[in-house]
Each structure stands twice: as structure tokens, then as C-alpha cells.
Amino acid sequence: MSDKPEAAPNPPVRLAEYRPADYLIDAVRLDISLDRVATRVVSRLELRPNPAGIAGAPLILDGGDLRPFRALLDNQALDLAEVATPDRMIIAHPPARPFTLEVETLLDPSANTRLEGLYRSGSTYCTQCEAEGFRRITYYLDRPDAMSVFTVRIEADKEEAPVLLSNGNPMEKGDLPGGRHYAVWHDPFPKPCYLFALVGGDLGSIEDEFETVSGRKIKLGIYVEKGKEHRAHYAMESLIHAMRWDEFVYGREYDLDVFNIVAVPDFNMGAMENKGLNIFNDKYILAIQETATDGDYVGIETVVAHEYFHNWTGNRITCRDWFQLCLKEGLTVYRDQEFSADQRSRAVGRIANVRTLRASQFPEDAGPLAHNVRPDAYNEINNFYTATVYEKGAEIIRMLRALIGHDAYHNGMALYFERFDGKAATVEDFISCFAESSGRDLSQFFLWYNQAGTPRLKARGAYDAAARTYTLDLSQETPPTPGQPDKKPLLMPIRLGLIGQDGQEIPLVQDNPTSPREAEFGIFELAGTERRIVFKDVPSKPVPSLLRRFSTPAILDVELSEDDLLLLMAHDTDPFNRWQAAQTFATRLMIRSTTLIHAGELPDFNPAFAEALGALIEAGAADPAFAAQMAMLPSESDIARDIGSDVDPDAIFMARRSLRTEISKSLGARLLAVYERLTSDAPFSPDAASAGRRSLRNACLDLYAAGAPADGSDIAMRQFQLGANMTDTMAALSTLCAHATPQRERALDSFFRSHAEEPLIVDKWFSLQAMIPELETLARVKRLTHNHAFSLTNPNRVRALISAFANGNPTGFNAADGAGYRFIAETALKLDEINPQVAARLLSAFRSWRNLESGRRQLARDALESVAGHEKLSPDVRDIVARALA
Ligand code: B3K
Ligand code: ZN
Numbered sequence: 103m104s105d106k107p108e109a110a111p112n113p114p115v116r117l118a119e120y121r122p123a124d125y126l127i128d129a130v131r132l133d134i135s136l137d138r139v140a141t142r143v144v145s146r147l148e149l150r151p152n153p154a155g156i157a158g159a160p161l162i163l164d165g166g167d168l169r170p171f172r173a174l175l176d177n178q179a180l181d182l183a184e185v186a187t188p189d190r191m192i193i194a195h196p197p198a199r200p201f202t203l204e205v206e207t208l209l210d211p212s213a214n215t216r217l218e219g220l221y222r223s224g225s226t227y228c229t230q231c232e233a234e235g236f237r238r239i240t241y242y243l244d245r246p247d248a249m250s251v252f253t254v255r256i257e258a259d260k261e262e263a264p265v266l267l268s269n270g271n272p273m274e275k276g277d278l279p280g281g282r283h284y285a286v287w288h289d290p291f292p293k294p295c296y297l298f299a300l301v302g303g304d305l306g307s308i309e310d311e312f313e314t315v316s317g318r319k320i321k322l323g324i325y326v327e328k329g330k331e332h333r334a335h336y337a338m339e340s341l342i343h344a345m346r347w348d349e350f351v352y353g354r355e356y357d358l359d360v361f362n363i364v365a366v367p368d369f370n371m372g373a374m375e376n377k378g379l380n381i382f383n384d385k386y387i388l389a390i391q392e393t394a395t396d397g398d399y400v401g402i403e404t405v406v407a408h409e410y411f412h413n414w415t416g417n418r419i420t421c422r423d424w425f426q427l428c429l430k431e432g433l434t435v436y437r438d439q440e441f442s443a444d445q446r447s448r449a450v451g452r453i454a455n456v457r458t459l460r461a462s463q464f465p466e467d468a469g470p471l472a473h474n475v476r477p478d479a480y481n482e483i484n485n486f487y488t489a490t491v492y493e494k495g496a497e498i499i500r501m502l503r504a505l506i507g508h509d510a511y512h513n514g515m516a517l518y519f520e521r522f523d524g525k526a527a528t529v530e531d532f533i534s535c536f537a538e539s540s541g542r543d544l545s546q547f548f549l550w551y552n553q554a555g556t557p558r559l560k561a562r563g564a565y566d567a568a569a570r571t572y573t574l575d576l577s578q579e580t581p582p583t584p585g586q587p588d589k590k591p592l593l594m595p596i597r598l599g600l601i602g603q604d605g606q607e608i609p610l611v612q613d614n615p616t617s618p619r620e621a622e623f624g625i626f627e628l629a630g631t632e633r634r635i636v637f638k639d640v641p642s643k644p645v646p647s648l649l650r651r652f653s654t655p656a657i658l659d660v661e662l663s664e665d666d667l668l669l670l671m672a673h674d675t676d677p678f679n680r681w682q683a684a685q686t687f688a689t690r691l692m693i694r695s696t697t698l699i700h701a702g703e704l705p706d707f708n709p710a711f712a713e714a715l716g717a718l719i720e721a722g723a724a725d726p727a728f729a730a731q732m733a734m735l736p737s738e739s740d741i742a743r744d745i746g747s748d749v750d751p752d753a754i755f756m757a758r759r760s761l762r763t764e765i766s767k768s769l770g771a772r773l774l775a776v777y778e779r780l781t782s783d784a785p786f787s788p789d790a791a792s793a794g795r796r797s798l799r800n801a802c803l804d805l806y807a808a809g810a811p812a813d814g815s816d817i818a819m820r821q822f823q824l825g826a827n828m829t830d831t832m833a834a835l836s837t838l839c840a841h842a843t844p845q846r847e848r849a850l851d852s853f854f855r856s857h858a859e860e861p862l863i864v865d866k867w868f869s870l871q872a873m874i875p876e877l878e879t880l881a882r883v884k885r886l887t888h889n890h891a892f893s894l895t896n897p898n899r900v901r902a903l904i905s906a907f908a909n910g911n912p913t914g915f916n917a918a919d920g921a922g923y924r925f926i927a928e929t930a931l932k933l934d935e936i937n938p939q940v941a942a943r944l945l946s947a948f949r950s951w952r953n954l955e956s957g958r959r960q961l962a963r964d965a966l967e968s969v970a971g972h973e974k975l976s977p978d979v980r981d982i983v984a985r986a987l988a
């Protein structure tokens with residue numbers, strides 16, 4: 103971190119201005135001598151003019167706050183004052199032939215609180231280079247299309263860092279005088295520098311072996327803080343499952359002799375896919391039943407798979423430039439979602455994906471931070487690792503697969519791997535493979551990458567009893583987003599079915615089907631603004647089941663009566679839409695109640711809905727995880743998003759609480775009976791079936807407590823005291839937190855006392871408290887920032903306490919006096935001096951501020967403006983607030 107004020111903002115980087123680098127780096131040799139405050143880096147680059155670049159152009163290397171010590175071109179010393187600043191090295195007239203550049207820099211990893219480049223997490227040295235962190239280690243062409251072969255020699259004090267790791271395969275190691283030692287690693291696969299990684303430390307590890315489909319034996323290692331090795335086994339199992347799955351489903355074999363994972367406690371995001379050396383936030387590695395919830399286990403399985411899958415989608419084929427980020431991220435998220443769906447319940451997996459998409463991507467798309475899945479300009483690339491690039495990016499792949507079918511999808515992927523292996527590709531390159539494999543023109547489909555905003559899909563149906571026809575009129579519209587006033591129609595795969603009044607699926611018969619996929623899979627395409635489909639031989643008035651499996655990420659507007667919704671809840675053959683019908687019903691009730699409460703009237707309720715829900719919960723034995731999803735009503739943020747404007751978070755909170763109370767009162771003992779029935783004293787197992795049982799049982803308790811707080815809290819307290827496993831303990835504590843009872847504080851205190859030395863568990867304790875929907879919570883959160891277990895320098899702590907308050911406590915963050923907004927703005931400013939990426943991410947909690955009612959809108963604007971007016975902002979924070987206020 104430098105003390106100087108940040109320079110004026112650079113002009114945005116634009117996709118349209120991409121051009122190849124003027125030089126190529128064929129090979130890199132790094133010699134890194136680790137030291138807490140004075141790490142020496144010698145980089146030796148083998149360069150040559152790029153035939154695709156401008157001949158005779160200057161060589162411009164990126165740097166970030168660097169301290170250069172010497173630079174030699176073909177072994178001739180350069181005048182540093184002439185060629186280098188902390189942020190750049192410029193060789194005005196490099197030779198027009200291959201040459202070498204050797205540069206020495208000195209780093210202070212202990213002072214690096216941004217957690218970008220080389221830093222220390224605890225006593226471990228580690229790196230994070232994506233997107234532009236490598237330039238904080240040495241001068242380089244820090245762009246993903248500059249691919250090179252890396253050889254890395256690491257040297258360190260042997261006692262301080264007995265483990266020395268980098269990318270690729272281990273080549274050599276040995277002792278040195280003075281208690282030091284070294285290791286040499288070589289990665290034969292050319293890669294961009296954002297995939298470089300290095301680790302040095304005194305770590306424990308577990309090992310395993312994976313035999314690939316062709317019989318090669320891969321050494322697997324997971325490195326963790328000493329004493330935590332026994333918590334890494336689930337991650338290892340997940341890794342092995344992921345490796346097998348990628349061979350089986352995508353034909354992708356692992357390519358190096360070793361694959362290592364290192365878990366560190368200080369990390370800006372979930373994990374990083376560095377070639378052969380993934381570095382993880384330890385939250386996504388460490389799990390035993392005493393410390394991890396079922397949700398944590400799912401997270402580990404998903405993130406371990408995601409990073410592993412990047413080996414092919416991201417590393418072997420990388421991005422030409424950062425605009426193509428979704429090329430690796432959207433595709434890899436889709437791959438990890440499919441992997442998880444194959445490990446667990448597919449329906450529950452899909453529901454979870456859609457919940458995330460709606461909770462994080464839809465609001466982004468509907469607010470001032472909306473951007474294309476492939477943006478065309480950015481000020482700060484780190485602010486584009488968004489739900490839009492990741493989750494909507496994954497939805498695009500899922501739609502592609504639905505449109506062209508299994509065979510064309512997998513043939514297209516095979517073509518992509520064959521044609522672009524070892525290259526830095528674009529989204530156009532990728533899509534061209536599917537155009538070829540399917541024989542289709544995908545140019546309209548491509549709009550999904552270039553047009554922001556969530557489309558509205560409107561459906562109106564009419565039944566003609568005499569003609570026995572059902573006419574479905576579909577139409578689409580995408581509202582304007584910043585910089586994109588006019589939208590074109592998108593190509594949407596619409597998976598649908600018709601359900602008869604008897605609950606039976608009605609066959610889809612048409613005179614002129616547009617594609618064979620319509621009759622066979624019920625996948626219809628909407629390409630224009632409107633389409634009319636006429637179904638024949640329909641015996642009675644059907645209820646349409648649209649967007650099955652959420653086949654297009656759109657907002658669906660369909661006229662369904664409450665009876666229609668009850669029919670779908672009970673009989674739809676598509677489990678996703680059974681869940682969706684329940685969510686739609688609950689949303690309607692809550693929106694109506696919000697309006698009533700706002701007008702000083704009593705909230706609305708419909709006992710038939712509670713009855714239907716009760717029946718589904720009771721019948722949930724077959725798939726308890728699915729039934730648990732049914733029991734979880736849409737969140738306050740879901741309702742706020744659906745209301746869309748003039749949002750009053752207090753009225754929404756009351757509407758939701760009232761609905762849960764009424765459901766609980768009408769189901770009462772029936773919920774408790776399910777809770778009792780699902781109680782088990784079998785030994786803990788994190789498998790999907792056991793986790794599903796726990797989730798339904800805990801959902802029943804939570805819903806029951808909504809209408810019977812005293813009794814519910816007593817049961818929760820007993821469950822808490824039993825402490826069978828972290829899932830049940832946390833669920834009990836969470837139920838206790840929803841009600842202001844004396845047990846709550848007792849349970850919270852005892853939880854902290856038992857786990858004060860386990861940061862990842864204390865994080866859960868922070869989060870639960872930050873989300874308590876009471877006026878006093880802000881004071882509680884402020885008090886907790888002084889707890890010795892809290893620290894602004896650790897991103898997990900910040901996310902657990904501060905972000906949980908900003909994103910998980912709508913009435914607290916949006917308190918009518920603006921205190922929540924001010925607290926987040928002030929905290930983000932403090933954080934900006936420590937870690938700009940985490941600060942900018944925190945401020946994205948303001949992404950929906952324009953949708954608030956006028957009083958809060960003004961207060962939120964004031965808070966954002968107070969940040970914007972600050973004289974010393976990082977580019978990260980400056981970019982977020984400028985876009986939020988624009
Ligand atoms: N590729 C990394 C994310 C890097 C974020 C940089 N700000 C993790 C992932 O998506 O797999
Ligand atoms: Zn990723």
C-alpha cells in the first residue's frame with residue numbers, strides 16, 4: 103500500500119481496442135528467495151518480437167508498486183532511472199531479434215495486506231495473481247494472451263518454510279548453507295502469468311494417488327496448517343471424484359505428474375486455479391463434522407471441482423483478454439454445477455443454482471452495476487468477477503446445451519479442446535465450435551453475451567374447448583440497462599409442458615413443429631419478440647408449466663390462478679417447477695401483504711397454501727432435501743426484487759414474518775411430527791441423503807418456531823445442547839437467533855466459548871448475529887468488530903460479519919435512519935486502505951439502492967456520495983461508487 107494519493111483514473115480499457123502484444127515471452131525463469139520483509143525476485147525473460155505485433159515498438163512491461171534493483175538486457179545493465187517506475191518498465195528500442203531481459207526486484211510480503219501478488223497468510227508465503235497480481239512480483243506482460251513456459255527456483259529458510267511449491271512438476275531440491283534450502287519447479291505447459299503460484303511454509307499435508315484413464319499415476323497433495331490434516335479428507339475425496347468425472351463426462355485427463363492444493367486462512371475469494379497448484383481459502387478445504395455444516399461440505403465439493411475443472415477450461419485454453427472472462431468462468435461454473443448435480447439431487451442442485459442466480463445476478467442486472475456477460479469496457483477488472491460473468495455465464499452454456507442437444511454440445515466441446523488447446527481464445531472461438539457441431543447459425547444466440555439485463559418472458563394461454571386446442575402466446579422484452587437503451591430479442595430455449603386438471607401430463611401435439619426437440623423434449627424456441635404455439639388434442643383446460651428447470655434466465659410473467667399453482671405444486675412432473683409454483687404462491691401472498699401493511703392494514707394469508715405445503719413436507723420422505731427447499735420461503739431480498747421499486751424493507755420483513763407465522767400456526771404439530779420422525783442417532787455422514795434429512799428436519803423446526811417461538815426455542819435449545827454435529831448445532835442456533843428469547847444469548851455465549859479458537863466457526867457466530875433482524879443489531883455488529891477474533895485484514899472475517907450484515911440483514915442495512923448505510927460506507931473506507939478488492943466488493947451491497955422508497959434512497963445516495971467524495975480511493979472502490987451513482 104502506498105501513501106501517495108492515487109493518480110487520476112486511467113481511461114477505461116476497451117474490448118474494441120484489443121491488439122496483440124508486440125513481444126512474446128517464450129520462457130521465464132524466476133529465482134525467488136523468500137524473506138519476510140525482503141524477498142528477492144530475479145526474473146529472466148526470453149523475449150522476441152511478436153510477428154503479429156508492431157515491428158520496432160517499445161517493450162512495455164507492467165509493474166505494480168515495484169522496487170527494481172537492476173535490469174539487464176542481453177546481460178548489459180540498463181539505467182533504471184531511465185527505464186523503470188514502480189508501475190512500468192519501458193525499453194524504448196529493444197532488439198529486433200530474440201533477447202533476454204533480467205530484472206531484480208525486492209518485495210515485502212509482510213506488508214502486503216491487499217492479498218494480491220506475494221503475501222503472507224499467517225506464517226505461510228503465498229501468491230494470488232489473477233487478474234493483475236503478477237505485476238506486483240515482477241515486471242511482465244501481465245495479460246492473459248502472453249503465454250510462457252515457467253521454471254521457478256524458490257529458496258527459503260528451511261525451518262521457516264520446509265515446504266516449497268510452485269506450478270508444474272518438481273525437478274530438483276536441496277540444502278544450502280546457512281540453514282536455507284531450495285526447490286526447482288518446471289511447468290511444461292505455456293501459461294499466462296495470472297496462473298503463476300508459489301507457496302512456502304511449514305505446512306502439514308495429506309497425500310493420495312489418482313490413476314488416469316490412460317494409466318498415468320498422479321500424486322495428489324493437500325497442504326494445510328499443521329494439525330488440521332485430518333480435516334482435508336473430504337476435499338481430497340471431492341478432488342478424486344472431480345478428476346474421474348471430467349474424464350468420464352468431458353474426456354479430459356489430467357496432464358502433470360502432481361496436483362497440489364494449499365489452503366490458507368487469508369484469501370480474497372474462494373480459491374484460485376493456478377496450474378498444478380490450486381490455492382484455496384481454507385474455508386473451502388477444511389471440514390469435519392464438528393466444524394463444518396452440510397452447506398460447507400457442498401461448498402468444498404463444488405469449489406474443489408470448479409478449480410480442478412479450470413485445468414482444461416481456463417488453463418489449457420485460456421482467455422485472450424479479460425473481456426473473455428466468462429469463457430473460462432461461465433463454462434467452469436456450468437461444469438461444476440453439472441458435476442454437483444451428478445453427485446447429489448439434480449432438482450435440488452438446480453433450485454440452489456437458481457436461488458443464487460436470482461439473489462445475486464438478477465439484482466445486478468436490474469441496477470446501476472448491470473453489465474454484459476462479456477463486458478466491452480472496464481476500469482478495474484477485479485470488479486468484473488461478478489454474478490453476471492459467473493452465474494449468468496453458466497446459464498448461457500446451459501441454454502446452448504438445451505438448444506443444440508447433448509451430442510452437438512459434447513462434439514462442440516471436443517472441437518473446442520482440440521482446436522484451441524494451448525491457446526488464448528475468445529468467446530467467438532468457443533461459440534464457433536458449436537455452430538459447427540450443430541450446423542446452426544448461433545449469431546442471435548450470441549446476443550446473450552453482449553446484451554445486459556434480465557429479459558421478461560410473457561406467456562398467455564387460451565383454451566378452446568370446442569376445438570380442443572390450447573393457444574400459447576409467448577413474448578419477450580428486455581428493459582434498458584446503463585448504456586443500452588434498446589434491446590433486441592434473444593434466442594430462448596423454453597422447456598414446457600401442459601398439466602391436465604387431473605394432474606396428468608398432456609402430450610404436446612402441434613401441426614407444424616419448428617424443431618424435433620419440441621415434441622421430444624418439450625424444448626421450444628422463442629427467437630423473435632413474439633411467438634404463438636397452438637397445441638392440438640388437448641382434452642381439457644390445461645395448466646401450463648413453463649421454463650421447466652429454469653431453461654432460460656428470464657423473469658416469467660404468466661397468469662396462473664391460486665388453484666393452478668396448487669395443481670403444479672402437487673403434480674408437475676418437473677420438480678423445479680413444483681418448487682417454483684410454491685415460491686410463486688408465497689411471493690404473491692407476501693407482495694400483497696407488503697402493500698397491505700404499508701397501508702396500515704393486516705397481512706393476507708391463504709390456508710390452502712399452508713395445507714399444500716404441509717402435504718409436501720409430510721410426503722418428503724422420498725426426497726427430503728427437495729421437501730426442505732419447498733419449506734424455505736422466498737427471502738426478503740427476493741420479495742424486494744420482485745416488487746422492484748419504492749421498496750420498503752420493513753413492510754417486506756413483516757409480510758414475510760406474518761406468512762411464516764400463519765403457516766406455522768396452521769401446520770403446528772404436523773411440523774413437529776416430521777421433525778421427530780427425521781430424528782436419527784445414526785453416526786454422522788456428510789452424504790447427500792443424510793444431509794437432505796437434516797435439512798428437512800431443521801427447516802421444519804425453524805418454520806414451527808415462527809408460530810410457536812417459546813416452544814420452538816426450547817426444542818432448538820435442546821438440539822443446540824445436544825451438539826450432535828455442526829449442521830444441527832448451527833440450525834438450532836439460527837432458529838434461536840430469530841427470536842428474542844433469553845436462551846438466544848445463552849446459546850450464543852456458550853457457542854463462542856466452545857469455539858473461540860476456531861476462526862471458521864467464529865465466522866458462523868459472527869454471521870448469525872449480523873443477520874438478527876432487530877434494531878439493536880447494528881450496535882451488536884459494531885461491538886463485535888472489537889472482539890479479539892475479528893480483524894479487518896482477514897477477508898473471511900469481514901465477509902462473515904460486515905458483508906453478512908450488508909447483504910443478509912435487509913432491515914438492518916436499510917434501517918430508516920440510514921445508520922446501516924453509513925456504517926457500511928465507513929467500514930468500506932477503512933477497508934480500502936487495507937484491501938481494495940474486499941472494500942469494493944462490500945460496496946456492491948448498494949447495487950439496488952435506486953429501487954428503495956424515497957427516504958432510504960436519499961440516505962443510501964448520501965452514503966455513496968460520502969465515499970465518492972473521499973480524496974484517497976483505490977481504483978477498485980472509485981469504479982464501484984462511480985458506476986453505482988452514475
Ligand atoms: N479465477 C479465480 C478468481 C480470481 C478473482 C480475481 N479477483 C477463482 C475462480 O473463479 O475459480
Ligand atoms: Zn473460476
